[in-house]
Amino acid sequence: MTMQPALIAENVDGAATLGDGKGRRPRGDRASRRPEKSSLSLTVVLFLSAITVIVPLYVTVSMAFKTQTQAVDGNAFSLPAPFSVEGFTTAWSLTDFPRAFIVSILITAGTVVGTIVLGAFASFAITRNWNHRLFRWSFFYLLAAMFLPFPVVALPQIQLTGLVGLDNPAGVTILHIMFQLSFSILLFTAFLRSIPAELEESARIDGATTWQTFWQLIFPLLAPMSATVGIFAFLASWNDFMMPSLITSDPSLQTLPVVQSIFQTQFSNNYNVSFASYLMAMAPAIIVYLFTQRWVMEGVTQGAVKG
């Protein structure tokens, strides 16, 4: 599912209140009020709730390391005994993991770069020429994709991509970029409006062209926004199932989430293999998240996802 922007933020830094809570303005958090100790019972309740998040992930990991005999015994919660990587090696060849992985990587990388560059380009042109009708209207035009879910245009897009030879990962990449563009333009324009015009003017006085000003001054300033935009583009693209499954016609060019369907049809009892395969497809997104959670969390409140 494509991630859909939640809030249209004007004060881009406003969401920075999320994060880890260090060095912030006074918070709704009652922590500052009384010298009471933190609530142990509430902490326990929250840890118990967190189990609901952990269980499916734990099952995935433990099933993946079981032998096939142990995997079919029906107890999903037991620890692997003996510990086996047989599932991974079988999954590796059954799904042709390297190929699906490379297809996923290419689509995702293309989407991330395309979303950031095209979004920054368009946002720069729009904010600097707001007085001109074409640019002002383009802003609202490009934002309209937020109100147009993929299912609405899926059928004609399947048809058109087939017609022009884009029923492949390249076509999926372009569509992913287009569906991410609104969110990136929303964030970039909000940020660009807060950059004082004097900054650019001084660059121009020093003789920089608009092109140079963009790459040497504006684009580096956009870095924090680009991080948020890039991470959401990554997550949406890496995890998407619907679009690649419908657009790409050659099964050998399918992405990781799509190739998992073989375990629903042909190898439905090789649970250790299927879970090893699921784990290999999920892990990259979880790892990226663990390293970039600040931007993920801020991004949601600045106008993110779904997603």
Place this chain on the structure above:
Amino acid sequence: MTTTTARSTPLPASATHTKTAPPRRRRKVEGIYYLFLLPSLILFTLAITLPAVIGIFFSFTNSIGFGDWEFVGLINYVAMFSDPAILQSYLFTFGFAAVTVVVVNAIAFLLAVGLTARIRFKTGLRTIFVIPMVVSGIIIAYVFNFLFSNSLPVFGQTLGIGWLSESILASPDLAWIGIVIVTAWQAIPGTLLIYIAGLLSIPGEVYEAADLDGASKRQQLLRITVPLVSGYIFINVLLGFKNFLNAYDIIVGLTNGGPGTATRSIPMTIVTGFTGGDYAYQMANATIFFIIVIAVSALQLRITRGRNAI
């Protein structure tokens, strides 16, 4: 957050030009700006606008996706309203979206209250609670599919609970519950983060004053917290509803629309037009679906613009 959302006339950084605006078009746009804008504009038009226009156009024809076709007026639209398959998918999708919105918002709100209160391991807990957001919907649906079909029935049999002894996904009456659970599992983090932002925007003094007045914690929650984050509640409800109407990946992974067509969502029905030979008919379906999504979005913009709460 001090955002008002979607200000009607966003001001560029060069706001000074607007003030001296009258000779507006006299200032020429530097050519390179068109180069910056055009790639997005052209690609967007070809990839999104053109398909949307083509789709709406064909919804008035009898096209099967290729070959000859002719105009049939509103026949597709009229037929939709007496098609049990379509009606069932609308009933299912709206019912599912409504239930899920309530479940997701209730849980996310409570978790957000907990996660902004004085607790230990706050950062670690937040990290864990957000994980479901970054996991692929179809894959986690496969995982839950295994749990619902293989593990839960074992529990049910051991405990002697009749309806749990078989896979809930195999029951036309219960399968939707499985879909709600997995969708909620994945949608709670995003909703939760928005609520956390909302709760953090309430100044601590408000609660201090309430404490002085002797308000209980429960009263504070219902009389202060809930009204002050009502803007966030509206956003989360409408946004969630809109997202859940688009349910596809998770349903494919859990039931693939079954048993029978009991859990077939609107997007899944639309997509059958690709293989089912009723391309034009499903485009009419997509057009109606589009109008509904637009209506929900318009409501969302109206509310967020009307309130300064967010």
